[in-house]
Amino acid sequence: EAQVTQNPRYLITVTGKKLTVTCSQNMNHEYMSWYRQDPGLGLRQIYYSMNVEVTDKGDVPEGYKVSRKEKRNFPLILESPSPNQTSLYFCASSPGTVANNEQFFGPGTRLTVL
Amino acid sequence: GENVEQHPSTLSVQEGDSAVIKCTYSDSASNYFPWYKQELGKRPQLIIDIRSNVGEKKDQRIAVTLNKTAKHFSLHITETQPEDSAVYFCAAPHTGGFKTIFGAGTRLFVKA
Numbered sequence: 323e324a325q326v327t328q329n330p331r332y333l334i335t336v337t338g339k340k341l342t343v344t345c346s347q348n349m350n351h352e353y354m355s356w357y358r359q360d361p362g363l364g365l366r367q368i369y370y371s372m373n374v375e376v377t378d379k380g381d382v383p384e385g386y387k388v389s390r391k392e393k394r395n396f397p398l399i400l401e402s403p404s405p406n407q408t409s410l411y412f413c414a415s416s417p418g419t420v421a422n423n424e425q426f427f428g429p430g431t432r433l434t435v436l
Numbered sequence: 437g438e439n440v441e442q443h444p445s446t447l448s449v450q451e452g453d454s455a456v457i458k459c460t461y462s463d464s465a466s467n468y469f470p471w472y473k474q475e476l477g478k479r480p481q482l483i484i485d486i487r488s489n490v491g492e493k494k495d496q497r498i499a500v501t502l503n504k505t506a507k508h509f510s511l512h513i514t515e516t517q518p519e520d521s522a523v524y525f526c527a528a529p530h531t532g533g534f535k536t537i538f539g540a541g542t543r544l545f546v547k548a
Contacts, residue, residue: 355536357538362445362540367537378534420533421533422467423468424470424482
């Protein structure tokens with residue numbers, strides 16, 4: 323089944339404790355992206371990747387890191403989480419190397435930083 | 437700056453009525469305009485999209501119209517049903533087509 327998976331689905335952590343949210347897709351998509359969703363603000367892009375080893379900042383990259391060592395995986399890293407990073411996070415993938423195709427979203431990761 | 441504005445933020449309609457949601461975008465080079473539906477507790481899913489070489493696209497009760505000159509596009513839902521109740525997001529590519537900017541979303545309530 324074609325899908326985007328994320329883990330964990332729920333995470334409660336404390337300020338400053340490094341964490342990684344994994345994202346994997348099995349559709350051989352070049353374009354992958356991370357978003358955070360906050361009430362009233364919609365989906366805001368954190369980072370995107372056009373292909374392996376090619377990543378760039380979205381609108382809200384501060385406090386986040388990503389890597390794209392393999393085509394299927396695009397982990398999101400929070401080196402020192404803070405309470406303002408409490409949010410619902412979505413990973414997405416899309417065919418092509420630009421953002422002009424349908425994006426397929428993962429199930430979401432709800433992160434709480436205390 | 438780069439942005440996508442979406443209106444209204446909340447829309448309440450009676451079952452069977454039509455609903456219209458509008459978005460404006462800032463990057464005149466944008467060439468792809470999707471609409472996503474997000475039901476409560478679920479992930480966003482594409483419901484319809486349009487490319488810049490056409491002005492309108494329909495899929496059963498859903499249609500999208502595009503005005504490239506004015507840089508706005510709209511989602512039209514006819515004969516609304518309770519299962520249409522959800523949050524709807526528009527989006528457009530920016531920055532050479534690499535970045536995706538979403539609207540803030542419209543919460544649609546369809547009253548039975």
